[in-house]
Amino acid sequence: MATLQRVASSLSTSASSYGSCKDAGADVTVSDQFPAGLRVLVVDDDITCLRLLEKMLCRCLYHDGTDTTNRERGFYREGVTTCSQATAALKLLRERKGYFDVVLSDVHMPDMDGFKLLELVGLEMDLPVIMMSADGRTSAVMRGIRHGACDYLIKPIREEELKNIWQHVIRKKWNENKEQEHSGSFEDNDCYKQGNDDIENASSVNEGGEEGVLKGQKKRNIAKEEDDNELENDDPSASKKPRVVWSVELHQQFVCAVNQLGIDSTIFNDPLFLIARKLSLRVTVSFAQRNFLATISEAVPKRILELMNVPGLTRENVASHLQKFRLYLKRLSGVAQQGGISNTFCGLMDSNVKVNPFGRFDIQTLDASGQIPPQTLAALHAELFGRPTGSLVTTVDQPALLQASMQGLKCIPVEHGVAFGQPLVKCQSNISKHFPRNVISFEDVASGFGAWPSNSVGTVGPSSNLGGMNGQNSNMLMDILQQQKQQQQSQQQSPLSEPSRSINVQPSCLVVPSQSSATFQAGNSPASVDHNCSYNRSAMIDYSLLSPQLNNSSLNIGQISNGDLKTTGVSGYSGSVSITPLSPCSVNPDNTSQQGRSSTMAIQVGRQLPGFVPNISNFQGSYSAKSSEVLDQRPLRNLGFVGKCTSIPSRLAVDEFESTMSNLDHEKIYMDISGNKVKQEPSIEFVDNARVGIPILQQLPPSPSDLMSVFTE
Amino acid sequence: MDSVVLLQRQLVDYTAQLFNEGFLDDQFNQLQQLQDESNPDFVVEVVTLFFEDSERLLNELAKALEQQSIDYRKIDAHVHQLKGSSSSIGAQRVQKVCIAFRNYCEERNIEGCQKCLQQVKNEYSLVKTKLETLFKLEQQVLAAGGSIPWPM
Numbered sequence: 001m002a003t004l005q006r007v008a009s010s011l012s013t014s015a016s017s018y019g020s021c022k023d024a025g026a027d028v029t030v031s032d033q034f035p036a037g038l039r040v041l042v043v044d045d046d047i048t049c050l051r052l053l054e055k056m057l058c059r060c061l062y063h064d065g066t067d068t069t070n071r072e073r074g075f076y077r078e079g080v081t082t083c084s085q086a087t088a089a090l091k092l093l094r095e096r097k098g099y100f101d102v103v104l105s106d107v108h109m110p111d112m113d114g115f116k117l118l119e120l121v122g123l124e125m126d127l128p129v130i131m132m133s134a135d136g137r138t139s140a141v142m143r144g145i146r147h148g149a150c151d152y153l154i155k156p157i158r159e160e161e162l163k164n165i166w167q168h169v170i171r172k173k174w175n176e177n178k179e180q181e182h183s184g185s186f187e188d189n190d191c192y193k194q195g196n197d198d199i200e201n202a203s204s205v206n207e208g209g210e211e212g213v214l215k216g217q218k219k220r221n222i223a224k225e226e227d228d229n230e231l232e233n234d235d236p237s238a239s240k241k242p243r244v245v246w247s248v249e250l251h252q253q254f255v256c257a258v259n260q261l262g263i264d265s266t267i268f269n270d271p272l273f274l275i276a277r278k279l280s281l282r283v284t285v286s287f288a289q290r291n292f293l294a295t296i297s298e299a300v301p302k303r304i305l306e307l308m309n310v311p312g313l314t315r316e317n318v319a320s321h322l323q324k325f326r327l328y329l330k331r332l333s334g335v336a337q338q339g340g341i342s343n344t345f346c347g348l349m350d351s352n353v354k355v356n357p358f359g360r361f362d363i364q365t366l367d368a369s370g371q372i373p374p375q376t377l378a379a380l381h382a383e384l385f386g387r388p389t390g391s392l393v394t395t396v397d398q399p400a401l402l403q404a405s406m407q408g409l410k411c412i413p414v415e416h417g418v419a420f421g422q423p424l425v426k427c428q429s430n431i432s433k434h435f436p437r438n439v440i441s442f443e444d445v446a447s448g449f450g451a452w453p454s455n456s457v458g459t460v461g462p463s464s465n466l467g468g469m470n471g472q473n474s475n476m477l478m479d480i481l482q483q484q485k486q487q488q489q490s491q492q493q494s495p496l497s498e499p500s501r502s503i504n505v506q507p508s509c510l511v512v513p514s515q516s517s518a519t520f521q522a523g524n525s526p527a528s529v530d531h532n533c534s535y536n537r538s539a540m541i542d543y544s545l546l547s548p549q550l551n552n553s554s555l556n557i558g559q560i561s562n563g564d565l566k567t568t569g570v571s572g573y574s575g576s577v578s579i580t581p582l583s584p585c586s587v588n589p590d591n592t593s594q595q596g597r598s599s600t601m602a603i604q605v606g607r608q609l610p611g612f613v614p615n616i617s618n619f620q621g622s623y624s625a626k627s628s629e630v631l632d633q634r635p636l637r638n639l640g641f642v643g644k645c646t647s648i649p650s651r652l653a654v655d656e657f658e659s660t661m662s663n664l665d666h667e668k669i670y671m672d673i674s675g676n677k678v679k680q681e682p683s684i685e686f687v688d689n690a691r692v693g694i695p696i697l698q699q700l701p702p703s704p705s706d707l708m709s710v711f712t713e
Numbered sequence: 714m715d716s717v718v719l720l721q722r723q724l725v726d727y728t729a730q731l732f733n734e735g736f737l738d739d740q741f742n743q744l745q746q747l748q749d750e751s752n753p754d755f756v757v758e759v760v761t762l763f764f765e766d767s768e769r770l771l772n773e774l775a776k777a778l779e780q781q782s783i784d785y786r787k788i789d790a791h792v793h794q795l796k797g798s799s800s801s802i803g804a805q806r807v808q809k810v811c812i813a814f815r816n817y818c819e820e821r822n823i824e825g826c827q828k829c830l831q832q833v834k835n836e837y838s839l840v841k842t843k844l845e846t847l848f849k850l851e852q853q854v855l856a857a858g859g860s861i862p863w864p865m
Contacts, residue, residue, distance in 0.1 A: 046801070048798040
């Protein structure tokens, strides 16, 4: 009970600290049944049930007699929020990150499937979700479990059943706490954001070096507050450890790690892959997905954890996140067909996590149609991860890519000239070919950028770097994307292929697409890109534009040096290499269309220019993550692909990533996370993004939401 | 006072009858238990919501079954919802008909569906009338100065 009390009080504390006027927690003695102060969100399209549940929960939250005062004050309803529409609920959750402790959702709803909501909530906010339904068949319950529901209640629901829902909240928290070695490393953001008096936590944030990651998190750090009283970190039983919030950046890192593991082991050696690449064939999503999933299976939490190298993260954290990720990927595979889940790619937003500065690229495969299916991205990603050039991992599963991107490009370890595999996915054959070459060979650029492989071969798309490389990566990605584009366009700009990085990937700069066959040179502005790559060009230009922005706006993943970007034109967007659908390579500097779209997608699978686009979209994505807000106004629009995501992978990504991610959903809605609604145009259409002008990037406000949009898809 | 007691007795008896006849089930008790000083009209409020929602659903169902080509999935969704809400307030007989209705839907048995629709409409009107009578009785008790003897 003591623990419970602590939890309860922490909850209440957190609640208070959160700013709500609810002080129930503080006043109410911790009941031994239900921690007061628990904030529940109920979603059900049946208003009769909704009203009933609301009443029952209110009673649970405040035990009879214990909260009289609160009730009198009219607070008794504070703990429960109801929504009759899933979309409204999602919006609410995003707007008030960290506010809710648990979500109760009906399965059958007209506007959105309850399971989909479940997945999104799990991925974006990592809250326990309890499903409800009048359908009590075993198959239905099984579905709930498979989708990750904490519990499944059968209607009619009795009050007693609701009295126990707090256990899910506690359990989750405790598990997370246990996993954490250092308490509060992730929560730091929350902590200090909330004025937590847990100074240690706050400082640990910085230690982690994940500046962006944690800061972005607006989640209420309940655990943190709990730790007030005692030393965090050490006492797992205290379970005060705040739950790990998977910020965009963190997720990007995760994706990078996963991709790296998976790809390393499987994709590149996959004969089918190689053949496809050789023939410049389009790799179907399913293949990629399959592949990706296969590779994913090799990615074990332990290894992922090692690769991520994030202090305070435990294996359990990674394991549970991996599980969700897999679900997400599966879902994406179905969606991917529809045109590139740009969302997923948002991952590019790389958080500033310093995990591999070079990160891997998030290769965003641009598919010929301009859309980079997630798989492609994944493939690209894989490629980027160090695959030797030539191995285009085109089929990189998008999800993977996304992930990578999500994690911030940082993850992408830029290894020697990573050739990003070309985004096989739908990439035009040309591109795919080149892709590998260009793949940005990331070198460890001290600047953190990871040298963009100058393969300019125009690797299309895969700007793989997007992921974690803040800045650097982004450049890489951009480069890759650009390269891809170029490739597509110029088909061979082979000359570019040389790894010399034509793209000057400036550390933090956005990936300069300059790679594209030499024309791109980093620095060169896109203009150099020939029209073929039109994308490249624009990409380049954009990037550079972006880069400066990136840097400024923190969008960047890391540190995109603005200055650099400019020259190169292609700024590595470190974060968000979103593979935005590239429109047929016409890289028109006016990508404007992109803006808004994909804001979050760092890796947007864009339909972007066949070759390149991906980059742009990425940027957008990354930016979006960052600044969802930024996007809308920004020139991103021109970028076209970027939708919001172009935001910066860096830390901004975290917050924004989330918001952007949601944006990726082809909707412009997401950008809420940071509270700025970036009106973005359909994020997914990065196409035409080639234009992504860099300027846009700059503007992109870090909006993690973008990154998250990936998931929202 | 006699009148109050009498009225209360009437209320209790009537409620017991509804339970016995299967119109209401234990879930209705839950509903009543949720009513308290802070929400003195909770039961009436929720039941009213149920009435409105159900009427809407029944209309939709009638329309759907009149179509040339019947969309069974839609019908199933409506019935599912009706089943959910009726079970939430304890309208047991309505809920039971819904279960049968869903089965016919799965079989795509149009006649069975139409029959069920009719049945569900009947049950719904019955329970509606009965609950309205119940509420009136409650009002009478309260008006006479008595209190409602919930839970029973």
